[in-house]
Every structure is written in structure tokens, then in C-alpha cells.
Amino acid sequence: MTLTATRVATDTLLTGPVTLRPSGPADSIAPSVRESFDDHVLRFGRRPDVSAALLARIEHEGLLGHGGAFVPVGVKWRAALLRKGPLTVVANAAESEPLAGKDGTLIRQRPHLVLDGLMIAAQALGADRAIIWLHGDDTTGRAMFEYAFRERGWSGREVPVEIIDGPVHYLAGEAQAITRATSGGPALPFPRRAVTDPWAPQTIVHNVETLARLALIARELPNPSTRLLTVLGSQRMVVEVGQSTTIEQVLIALGWKVAPQAVLLGGYAGIWAKWDDVARLEVAEKTMRAAKLTLGAGVMVPLADDACGVRVTADLISYLASMSARQCGPCLFGLPALAEHWAKLADEDGSYRVIDRLRADIAAVEGRGACRHPDGATRLSTSALQTFSAHLGSHVTGMRCRHRSHVALPGTSQ
Amino acid sequence: MSALDKPRRSLKRQSGQRLRVDPLVCDGIGQCAMAASSIIHLDRWGYPVIPTGELSPADKGRATRAVNACPRQALWLEATD
Numbered sequence: 001m002t003l004t005a006t007r008v009a010t011d012t013l014l015t016g017p018v019t020l021r022p023s024g025p026a027d028s029i030a031p032s033v034r035e036s037f038d039d040h041v042l043r044f045g046r047r048p049d050v051s052a053a054l055l056a057r058i059e060h061e062g063l064l065g066h067g068g069a070f071v072p073v074g075v076k077w078r079a080a081l082l083r084k085g086p087l088t089v090v091a092n093a094a095e096s097e098p099l100a101g102k103d104g105t106l107i108r109q110r111p112h113l114v115l116d117g118l119m120i121a122a123q124a125l126g127a128d129r130a131i132i133w134l135h136g137d138d139t140t141g142r143a144m145f146e147y148a149f150r151e152r153g154w155s156g157r158e159v160p161v162e163i164i165d166g167p168v169h170y171l172a173g174e175a176q177a178i179t180r181a182t183s184g185g186p187a188l189p190f191p192r193r194a195v196t197d198p199w200a201p202q203t204i205v206h207n208v209e210t211l212a213r214l215a216l217i218a219r220e221l222p223n224p225s226t227r228l229l230t231v232l233g234s235q236r237m238v239v240e241v242g243q244s245t246t247i248e249q250v251l252i253a254l255g256w257k258v259a260p261q262a263v264l265l266g267g268y269a270g271i272w273a274k275w276d277d278v279a280r281l282e283v284a285e286k287t288m289r290a291a292k293l294t295l296g297a298g299v300m301v302p303l304a305d306d307a308c309g310v311r312v313t314a315d316l317i318s319y320l321a322s323m324s325a326r327q328c329g330p331c332l333f334g335l336p337a338l339a340e341h342w343a344k345l346a347d348e349d350g351s352y353r354v355i356d357r358l359r360a361d362i363a364a365v366e367g368r369g370a371c372r373h374p375d376g377a378t379r380l381s382t383s384a385l386q387t388f389s390a391h392l393g394s395h396v397t398g399m400r401c402r403h404r405s406h407v408a409l410p411g412t413s414q
Numbered sequence: 415m416s417a418l419d420k421p422r423r424s425l426k427r428q429s430g431q432r433l434r435v436d437p438l439v440c441d442g443i444g445q446c447a448m449a450a451s452s453i454i455h456l457d458r459w460g461y462p463v464i465p466t467g468e469l470s471p472a473d474k475g476r477a478t479r480a481v482n483a484c485p486r487q488a489l490w491l492e493a494t495d
Contacts, residue, residue: 190438328437329461364457367466370437 013212013224015109017239018101020230023410025138026095026104026238033109034144037151040112047116048218050124061223063214067092067175067207068266068296070285073214076204080125083198088129088182089159090205091118093141094166094173097267098319098411100297102228103208105238107141110212111148115161117211120218122159125204129160133178133205136165170268170323171373175205188325189371207297227283229298232409243284250283251302262303262387266296268316268409269376272309272387275302301409308403310395313384314339314346315412320377331374334365338381348395355385355396430468431491433477437461439488449483450476468494 015033020026035043059074080087091114095103107114122130134141145163154161166172167187174189181187182203206214213223226240233254241250247263263278265271271293281287288294303309321335341358344350358381366378385392394401433453435446442460453473454462469477474491481489 329440329442329459330437330457333459333461361458364463368437368457368461368463 011222011224012226012240013106013110013113013209013228014238014240017237018105020101020105020236020238022232022236023098025135025141026101026108027140028105028108032105035110035112037112037148040110044113044116044216044219044221047119047215050120050218054120054124054218057217057220058214061217063210063217063223064285065207066209066213066228066297067173067205068097068294070294073206073210076206077125080202080204083200083202085198085200085202086129087125087127088131088201088203089118089122089125089127090131090133090178090182090203091115091208091211092133092173092175092178092205093138093208094133094135094178095297096135096170096173097269097297097299098170099230099232099236099301099409100267100299101230101236101238102298104138104141106212106228107208108144111144112152113212113215114208115145115148115152116215116218117206117208117213118161119159120214121204121206121211127159127204129162131182132161132163133173133182134163134165135168135172137168138165170320171325171371174371174373176371178205179203188327189373190327227285227295227298229283229295229300231300231302233302236410241283244282246280246282247300248279250300256302258305260302261305261307262309264301264303264312264316265299266294267299267301268412269320269373269380270294270296270299270301271379272303272313272383274387303407304405306403306405307407308346308391308401308405309384309388310342310392310401311346311403312407312409312412313380313388314342315409316380317342317377319412320373320380323373325371325373328370330365330368331370334361334369334374335377337361338365338377342381345392345395348398348401351396355392359385430494431474431477432466432468432494433464433480434490434492435462435464436488436490439486440484441486441488443485445483445485446480446489450480452476454480462489464489 018028018032020028063073064070093103093107118130132145171177172187176189177187217223225243227243228240230238260275262272262274318339321339324331324335326332341354344354362378362381365374446462447454447456453465453476457463
């Protein structure tokens with residue numbers, strides 16, 4: 001192996017870009033390169049022992065959670081270290097955003113980096129239990145980990161590692177849902193109440209990309225300054241790009257010739273943005289947040305010029321309503337109400353009054369759910385009202401929508 | 415045991431209180447809005463919309479009445495920090 005190859009390989013998280021099946025688990029259409037345990041050790045060296053300086057190093061590197069919320073890992077660790085109860089560390093590989101495929105791709109290409117990260121976190125925090133959490137339908141993901149265990153000759157090392165198949169549901173990858181499931185409850189999110197008992201069992205959930213980055217940081221290798229993106233164009237692709245790459249550059253690199261009208265950022269519970277507003281924005285989360293946007297778990301869906309954003313939004317909101325945990329009033333009643341308004345707008349069956357009612361219901365639901373699920377739907381609705389405001393006019397004035405191109409996002413109804 | 419030094423806990427100052435509702439437990443019965451109509455109203459599905467910020471001393475009494483009125487014990491007062 002040449003020196004340059006080594007350098008390139010530790011600078012990135014993925015072994016290469018992949019094209020995935022349109023929906024479901026991140027199974028690629030053509031086989032992608034999987035790093036074996038021997039290659040992994042050759043490239044990165046063995047897993048280092050945890051030193052007392054690790055937390056400081058994590059904070060110095062500014063490691064953030066890569067599941068979409070970008071919570072600093074240092075903050076989570078400090079909170080966990082303050083408490084004394086038995087600790088479970090979870091590697092979250094359940095990507096609930098129907099299009100997201102970056103975590104699934106990572107565990108297929110570099111499972112050992114993720115496993116190292118999980119063991120490092122478990123050791124550093126003194127965990128009693130380590131769990132790999134997957135969507136129930138991700139059979140390849142599970143097989144990848146099982147194979148990785150065999151490669152390592154693992155049979156319950158320092159900390160026992162379990163693989164758990166979660167349900168196949170939009171909310172099954174949510175950290176609170178996982179916490180509840182791993183302690184014997186249903187895999188549904190629940191509201192955070194301050195835990196007062198320092199001896200209560202606790203669970204810390206890290207996204208698998210976060211753990212892969214942790215495995216590099218613990219080796220005193222740089223945290224790769226790249227971002228993993230899943231982009232749905234004519235194909236669903238996972239790519240790794242530099243943080244300073246603009247959204248326009250990403251699409252050009254993926255073969256787009258014509259600018260889309262808008263982009264859905266972050267996934268089905270994401271934010272619509274007009275193309276002209278975001279084309280030149282860097283994909284770095286910092287840049288996104290400065291523009292009051294987020295790419296969340298790195299999902300991007302460009303909307304072609306001749307597609308109807310109102311129709312797509314109606315499908316998305318109806319999908320989100322169907323994926324409610326059905327636990328609380330605002331979600332159980334609020335989301336179907338939003339979906340109903342959007343369906344009316346999409347069917348050109350309403351007037352400006354529907355928009356007014358929609359706005360009123362958005363305000364009524366916002367911030368009141370037991371979990372953040374309803375907030376995803378209100379944020380999507382609000383951004384759609386802004387982004388498609390001009391086009392929305394043709395839906396409520398009887399001018400008829402001329403954007404007849406059929407766009408059905410995977411998993412949503414049409 | 416942890417391999418890292420445990421960070422020191424810092425002392426928190428006790429300040430005001432705020433009203434919280436557990437949306438999982440709440441069944442939209444509406445007793446809270448009757449007990450404290452000046453600070454709680456119901457949305458169009460019958461679920462309470464509660465004040466989000468710190469309660470004024472006058473509202474604290476009303477909030478306590480709402481907490482006590484709930485047959486599901488879905489409401490509680492929490493220290494703001």
C-alpha cells in the first residue's frame with residue numbers, strides 16, 4: 001500500500017460513493033468496497049486504549065452528533081459521567097428518514113470503524129452494555145455486523161455487544177424511542193422529563209457516523225472535514241463531499257444539467273427551500289444553520305422545475321401523519337388536520353381560507369407534541385407555504401396547476 | 415468504572431417555576447382549562463395550550479389549581495433553570 005493511498009483513506013469515512021435502491025435499507029445496486037478487519041487495522045492501526053485525555057480531545061475537535069441534531073458529544077458524555085446508574089451505549093444505525101442511506105452505507109463499507117467507536121465510547125463511559133440498533137428490515141446491515149464480529153473473533157469482549165433489530169417505523173431511529181426500547185418498552189419517543197435519581201439506568205445513543213468519527217479522533221487522526229449526503233435525483237445516491245462544497249456543486253457532480261426549482265433539505269420532515277436561495281450555500285451544517293436551515297442527517301431532494309411542490313408536500317405530510325406514534329393529541333389530531341388541508345390544496349379543492357386554516361393548525365400543533373415528530377410536519381408545512389407561495393396561488397384561484405410532472409417520493413402515496 | 419475523570423457538578427440556583435404537561439398522559443379531558451381559564455385554553459381538539467414561560471406569582475396559584483384538577487395527573491410544576 002502506498003503512502004498516498006493511506007492518507008486519502010483516513011481522510012474520508014466512506015470507501016466511495018454508491019447508488020442505492022430507491023427506497024428501504026441502504027443496499028447498493030452495485031457491490032461497494034467493504035473494508036475487511038485486516039485492511040482496517042493496516043490503515044488505522046489497532047483500537048487505542050481509552051485515555052483520560054479523550055473527552056478533552058473530543059471537545060477540542062468539536063465532535064458533534066451526526067444523526068441530524070448535531071448535539072456535541074462532549075455534552076452528552078459529561079451528562080452521562082455525572083450519573084452513577086448502569087449505562088447502555090447504543091450505536092444507532094436505524095435511519096428512519098426513508099431516503100437516508102449514509103449510515104447504512106457506512107456500516108456496509110467500514111463496519112470496523114463503527115465498532116471501534118462503539119467500544120471506545122463504552123469503555124470511556126464505563127458502560128455495562130453496548131447495543132447496535134438497526135431497522136428490522138436492514139438484514140444486510142445486520143449481516144455486515146455479524147460478519148465483522150466473526151472477523152474480529154469476538155465473543156463478548158470487555159463489554160458485551162448485542163445487535164437489536166428495531167421495528168421498521170419512521171420513529172424507530174429516534175434516540176428516545178431507542179432508549180425506551182432497550183429498557184423493555186415500546187420503540188416510541190417519549191418526552192424528556194428531568195431524571196432526578198442519579199442511580200437510574202441510563203442510555204446514551206450515538207449515531208454510527210459519530211462513532212466512526214470518534215474512532216478516528218481517539219487514534220489522534222483528524223476528524224474528516226467531509227459531509228455524507230444522500231441525494232435523490234433520478235437515482236438515490238450517497239456521496240461524501242467536502243464541507244465547503246455548495247449545494248449546486250453537489251448536483252452538478254451528480255450529473256444535474258438543469259437547475260431544480262426547490263430543494264427539500266433534511267428529509268421527509270425537512271425544510272423546503274427555493275433553489276436560488278440555497279444553490280450557493282455550503283453543505284456545512286454551520287452554514288446551513290446560519291441561514292436558518294439544516295440538512296439534518298444529510299438528505300437532499302431536488303424538485304424538478306415541472307413538478308408540483310404542493311402535491312409533493314401533501315404526500316409528505318400525509319406520510320408523516322401516518323407515521324405518528326399516536327401517543328398525544330397534537331400529533332394524533334393535528335397531523336391529519338394538516339394533511340387534510342394540504343390534500344385540499346393539492347387537489348385544487350380549496351380557497352385562500354384553506355391556507356388560513358392550515359396556518360392556524362400549524363400554530364396549534366407547533367411545539368406541543370410529546371416528541372418532536374409533529375414539529376417536523378409543521379416546519380415542513382411552513383417552509384412549503386413560503387417556498388411555493390407563488391405556485392400555491394394557482395391552486396386556490398381556479399387557474400389550475402400546470403406542473404403536471406408526476407413526482408412520487410418513495411413510500412409516500414400519490 | 416469510568417476511565418475518565420468525572421466532571422464536577424456545579425450548583426444550580428433555584429429560580430421560578432413553569433407549568434408542564436405530559437402529552438402522553440393527557441387525554442384532553444379539559445378540567446385544567448376550567449380550573450385555570452385565564453392561563454390555559456383548549457385547542458380545537460380539546461387539548462390544553464399551557465403558558466410556556468416562567469409563571470408570575472399570581473399565575474402560580476392558578477397553575478397549582480390546574481395541576482390538582484387533572485384527573486390524569488398530566489400536569490406538573492417544574493423549576494426553571
